[in-house]
Amino acid sequence: MLKQHLQLRLGQKLAPQQIQLMKLIQLHTLEFEEELERELEENPALEIAKEEGQEDEYAPADETVYENEGNESIETDFDVEQYLYDDEPNYKTASSNYSADDEDFDNESLLTEGQSLYDYLNEQVHLSNIAEEDLKIAEYIIGNLDTDGYLRREIKAIVDDLAFSQGIYTTKEKVEDVLENYVQKLDPPGVGARSLQECLLLQIEKKVSSDKAVSLAAGILRNQFDALTNKHYNKIIQKYDIEEEDLKAALEEISKLSPKVGGNFDTQTITINQEIIPDFVIQVKDGQVIPMLNSKNAPTLRVSEEYKDILSTYSHDKKSSEHKQAALFIKQKLDAAKWYIDAINQRQNTLLQTINAIVKFQKAYFLTGDEKSLRPMILKDIADITGFDISTISRVVKSKYADTPNGILYLKDLFSDSLTNDDGEEVSTKEIKNHLQEVISKENKRKPLTDDALVVMLKEQGYNIARRTIAKYREQLNIPVARLRKEL
Numbered sequence: 001m002l003k004q005h006l007q008l009r010l011g012q013k014l015a016p017q018q019i020q021l022m023k024l025i026q027l028h029t030l031e032f033e034e035e036l037e038r039e040l041e042e043n044p045a046l047e048i049a050k051e052e053g054q055e056d057e058y059a060p061a062d063e064t065v066y067e068n069e070g071n072e073s074i075e076t077d078f079d080v081e082q083y084l085y086d087d088e089p090n091y092k093t094a095s096s097n098y099s100a101d102d103e104d105f106d107n108e109s110l111l112t113e114g115q116s117l118y119d120y121l122n123e124q125v126h127l128s129n130i131a132e133e134d135l136k137i138a139e140y141i142i143g144n145l146d147t148d149g150y151l152r153r154e155i156k157a158i159v160d161d162l163a164f165s166q167g168i169y170t171t172k173e174k175v176e177d178v179l180e181n182y183v184q185k186l187d188p189p190g191v192g193a194r195s196l197q198e199c200l201l202l203q204i205e206k207k208v209s210s211d212k213a214v215s216l217a218a219g220i221l222r223n224q225f226d227a228l229t230n231k232h233y234n235k236i237i238q239k240y241d242i243e244e245e246d247l248k249a250a251l252e253e254i255s256k257l258s259p260k261v262g263g264n265f266d267t268q269t270i271t272i273n274q275e276i277i278p279d280f281v282i283q284v285k286d287g288q289v290i291p292m293l294n295s296k297n298a299p300t301l302r303v304s305e306e307y308k309d310i311l312s313t314y315s316h317d318k319k320s321s322e323h324k325q326a327a328l329f330i331k332q333k334l335d336a337a338k339w340y341i342d343a344i345n346q347r348q349n350t351l352l353q354t355i356n357a358i359v360k361f362q363k364a365y366f367l368t369g370d371e372k373s374l375r376p377m378i379l380k381d382i383a384d385i386t387g388f389d390i391s392t393i394s395r396v397v398k399s400k401y402a403d404t405p406n407g408i409l410y411l412k413d414l415f416s417d418s419l420t421n422d423d424g425e426e427v428s429t430k431e432i433k434n435h436l437q438e439v440i441s442k443e444n445k446r447k448p449l450t451d452d453a454l455v456v457m458l459k460e461q462g463y464n465i466a467r468r469t470i471a472k473y474r475e476q477l478n479i480p481v482a483r484l485r486k487e488l
Helices: 016-025 029-042 117-127 132-143 155-166 172-181 196-204 212-223 225-229 233-240 244-255 305-315 321-361 363-368 379-386 390-397 429-441 451-460 467-476
Strands: 046-048 058-060 111-113 270-272 280-285 288-294 301-303 401-404 407-410 418-420 426-428
Touching: 016 321, 016 390, 029 046, 046 321, 117 132, 132 155, 132 172, 155 172, 196 212, 196 244, 212 225, 212 233, 212 244, 225 233, 233 244, 280 321, 280 363, 288 321, 288 363, 301 321, 321 363, 321 379, 321 390, 379 390, 429 451, 429 467, 451 467
Parallel strands: 280 401
Antiparallel strands: 046 301, 058 288, 111 270, 280 288, 401 407, 418 426
16 A cells, blocks of 8 residues: 655755856866856857956955965956846756866867877878788787886787678787787887886887897896896896996996887877976065965956847837747846856955965975975865865865965965874974985985985984884885886
C-alpha cells in the first residue's frame, strides 16, 4: 500500500551564480581577461564603460595603506536587486574542486603556429625509399610515438593493432626492422627509441666515431649504463682502464645529448607565451606597504542602455507573442549582465581583502625583502583575518602573482608551515629550506653530504630537524640524494 508523508530536510546547495563566482575568483589575470571577453561576446547587453582620464595600469587596493584591510565597497551604476528575476541565465556551472586546505597584450600574438613531431616525421618517411607496406607500418609506428619521441608500446601490441585496424598482417620481426631501419633513422636523432638508453645511443652513434671521447661515451652508454645512472664512476674507470680526465670528457659528450628529442616540437600546433602578468602590485613608500590590484582585474562594466530601451519598447506591446518572447530574451540578458557585474565586483572585493590581509601579515618581509623575515603563514591565518572560508583563500592565491620591489612573487610562496628552533621561536619552513639549499650548494661535490650529515649541520645552526624531514624538504626542492649529486 502506498503511503504519503511529509518530511523536512536541511541541505546545502550552491547556486549557479555562486559556482560561477568561485570560478572567477581563481582565475589569474590573463585567464580572467579571456573569460571577460568571452562573456562580452556572448551577452550583448554587457559592455565596458570607459572612464575619461583613467590611465593607471593598477587600481589601488584602498586610499590608505594595508591597515584598512580592504573592507571598501565598490559602487555600481545600478541597483542589482531590481534586476534579480526567477529566470536563471544559462551560465556554465563547471567549477574547479581546488583543495580546501600591464601592458596591453594582443591575444593573437600569444599564439604561434608550429609543426608537430608527427607531421615532421611523416614528411621525412614519405621522401625515403621505402616499400608501400613498410610505409604504412612506419606511419603507424610514428603515430604511436609520445610527445617526447619515444615508442612506449610493445611491438607485439603494434602487430596486433596493424592486423585489426589496418588489415596489415605482419610479424614482430618485420615491425622491428621498419622501426630500426626507417623510423629510428629519421631526424631528430633518437626518435623512436624504446628506452632512455636507446635514445642516447641513437644520438651518440650519429656523431664522429673517431673521436676518443665520443667512442668512450658510446661504450659507456652501451655497456655501463647502470653504473652511469648510479654515478659509480670508479667502476667505469676500472672497467675501461682510463684516467679521470678521459671520463670527464666522455661525460661531457653525454651531457650534450637530449633525453627528450620530441620536446622541441609542438604536438598541438600552438604554443602559448608564458610571460607572467602580475595580478597585484605591492609598493613600499615611506615605510608603508601599499597593495594594488591590476586594473585588468577591475574593469568598469555597465549594462547597455540600448538594450534597456529595447526592453522598454517591447514591454509596452502586451499582445504580440513575438514581442513577448523578444522581451523575455532581452530581460534574461539584462539579468545576466547585472549579475555578472555584481560577480566581478565581488571578485574584486575578495581579491582586495585577501591581498591586504597577506600584506599586513607579512609586512616585515615586504619592507626588507629578506626571506628570513617571512612569518609562518597558512591559509587559515588569512581566512581568520578576512572572514572568508579557507577554500576561498586557496582559490584567490591559486596561480596569482604579485609585482613587488623584489621582483615577481608567486603568492603561494608566501605560505609555509612553522617549526620551533632551539631558541623557542617559530620559524618558517621556507627559511629552513633556504638554509638546506645553501648548505647543499656549498658541499664538496666529490663527497656530497648525506641526509644524516645535513641533520647535524642544520642542528648546529639551531634547527632541530629529523632526517625524514630533511629528506622531505630535499625532495620538495628537487634535490637528489647524495649519491646522485656526486661529481668528478
